[in-house]
Amino acid sequence: MDIQQGLSLIAVAILIGLTAFFVASEFAIVKIRSTQLEPHLEAGKRSAKYAKRVTTHLDEYLSACQLGITITALGIGRLAEPTFEQMLHPFFEGVVPPAMVTTLAVVVSFSFATFLHVVIGELAPKTIAIQRAEQVTLLIARPLVWFYRLLYPFIWVLNGSARILIRLLGFKPMSEHEVTHSEEELRLIISDSYKGGEINQSEFKYVSKIFDFDNRLAKEIMVPRTEISAVSIEDSLDDNLAIMREEKFTRYPVVNGDKDNILGIVNVREVLTDIVSPAITEEIKLENYIRPVINVIESIPVNDLLVEMQKKQTHMAILFDEYGGTAGLITAEDIIEEIVGEIRDEFDVEEDPLIRTINEDHYLLDGKTLISDVNKLLHVELNEDEVDTIGGWVLTEKYDIEVGETMIFNDYAFTVKAFDGHQIKLVEVLKRSDEQDIEDHFQAYGTS
Template sequence: MDIFNLVIIAILIAFTAFFVASEFAIIRVRSSKIDQLVEEGNKNAIAAKKIITHLDEYLSACQLGITITALGIGWLGEETIHEILSPLFQLIHIPETAVTIISFSLSFAIITFLHVVVGELAPKTFAIHKAEAITLLSARPLIAFYKVLFPFIWVLNGSARVITRMFGLKPVSENDLAHSEEELRIIVSESFKSGEINQSEFKYVNKIFDFDDRIAKEIMVPRTEIISLEQASSLDNLMEVIQGEQFTRYPITDGDKDHIIGMINVKEIMTALIRSKDLSAKKLDSYIRPVIRVIETIPIHDLLVKMQKERIHMAILMDEYGGTSGLVTVEDIIEEIVGDIRDEFDMDEIPSIQKVKENHFILDAKLLITQVNSLLSIELDDEDIDTLGGWILTSNYDATEGDILTFDSYSFKIIEMEDHHIRYVEVMKMREVEELPETAGQRQLAQSAVSTSEAEIV
């Protein structure tokens, strides 16, 4: 009889392990992985999908199973172990009064150890490490158990819901397992640290998270830097501009940059030139294509969708007064995710951030205040302005080349201007300013124009 009871106890502990492992596995398993297996036709995955989409019910089933097996182990276990140990204690002449106490204590300790370690702790660890495999293996048996004991589960689950609703809680569902953006950032960061994704993938994912927070004004080519052509210009004028600028698309104006009527694509004109051989007498009018006009505060995600829908690669941004504030191309938007895209004509392009040495940078004045704050770990005020150059002019509207502003522990020196437009700023820690020769910043900038490899690009 004792042997039969021991077998029953072993079976109950095995069932406890099954329910514990199933409970932890279905909570931890990734829904996206199960969806992938469902698409591949995995039958166990179909059952698993049913469980994780009705998580509250099947967690209740697991809890009921654990409770039933625990009660069975407690009912049979202590009495069985007591009956096995009592004769042994009598053989070594332990007093009868002490046999009951000692055997009960040992029985309780042994059963508790087996139940906790074999029935719960070990299965929990296996489920955490092998959540997907255990979910697939346990899905069908768990569904069968749920169907057999459905009335009891329904009553118990309903009673639990009444209590939880008194505290304003809702039943657990698959959607409750969704991750917030901050949680996803942490997951991606941990995946990068563990080597599951590489640095480029880590960078792209983080840039995508920032993508929805950016507006077109932050990435635009400002009005002062727009290269445009007059509607009345000849193709000869266009060829002169192309030789100097080497862009693919140019906005076309009717008077000034506040009246941009469209754009031309150099590829289209070059194709026509190859076909007709003589375009010298033609005007630009026949090659003008529509251009998108949007407010400068439009989110770049919305602008990209609009450009894709209308198949137009250039958008003119308007300020609150209806004037042109800048332009954005599809390439400008894509660069927000993948970083700078440079072609064979960008070899002499100077990066917006050049690291000379630790705490010493040459920065493009168009760099956003938020980027400067992130780079230097400071808090420049960006409530009314967007760029580093704008911050300097706001602080000193009479700023000239060579002027220095200080903020926190950094100095900001204007090292290149074009008319009233600040182009480049040298930034360094205050304690390092006196160590650097007066013209070091200008010298670094000139060298970078020839070869960016002499400065570390960040």
């Protein structure tokens, strides 16, 4: 090996190293999130300032990386193949026919140069940059900024030309819009993070529920009018205390006549505190404890209602329908449960979940189960334009349905198992294999 070949090998090694630098830079600055740099910025790391500049001017610095990769690749192609060919030529002389020596040396040298370029210059740094994006970005940011400044005129010309071209093709340059993730993309990212062990099951569940929470309407989670426990301004204090003793809630709507005329809410603690207080000598009247209550349309989004309840510092809201009548009520606890799940205290009666799984493709649904939840569970498309609950859907499809009757939708049989007054209390859902199996199954269940 002569001095010229040695210098060429050194130059090839440097070019492969520079290729690895630019490839790692490209993947790292795309992979890293700006929030990962905040702790380093707060700690005063100078490299973090360069990294922040790179990640906030992504278009320019990706162009710098691409220019660097192109230059080094051209240099490797110019030096590596002829250098390796000269070094291999003597080894093939006398081993293969003279006519094939040059051809074989060129093929082997080209293959070896390509192998080094792809493996060392691209694949290895790409993998490292993806797995260690934060560390790599902090390491490469300063020299990448210097390279960008050094070749700024060329990068500016190339970027400008590229912007003109992509505008002609109908696309927007990266610098003209913010790179964001859609809700569906975020759901997939969270799901992948959970599967990869980056977040636990509780974190995955809470974040998923927040997405659903944002789409919920108040009427979907309210206590319906028929189930509201209220006290009346017209009844005696003893009668109202009897209701409070039986129901064991903290707050009650106060009605004047019927539930369409709600005066406000009363806090049981305030009433009982004065009853047992020796300082209170005058007659205790319920109207003295009534506090204002929020009245909102039942179609208000839950997140908007929560903001309003926080602003008014109240734990309960009354929902009215389009005709002005009381549709139901909703509490702060109802809203919080949409994110964290069921919250029970020492007075809560144990209730069956809205959806009970008997076995695969066999469920018992509470009549108040939302149609949207049923659609997700069964992967069907029940119409939810007119009603919100599975009980309401069944009655909409067949208003005179009776206990034990079955309705077929797609591959599922819906059987009414119980009524509570005029409200469907329980619906059984079973995926049918064929008509005879379904008939045999429901005959075995009877009409209880």
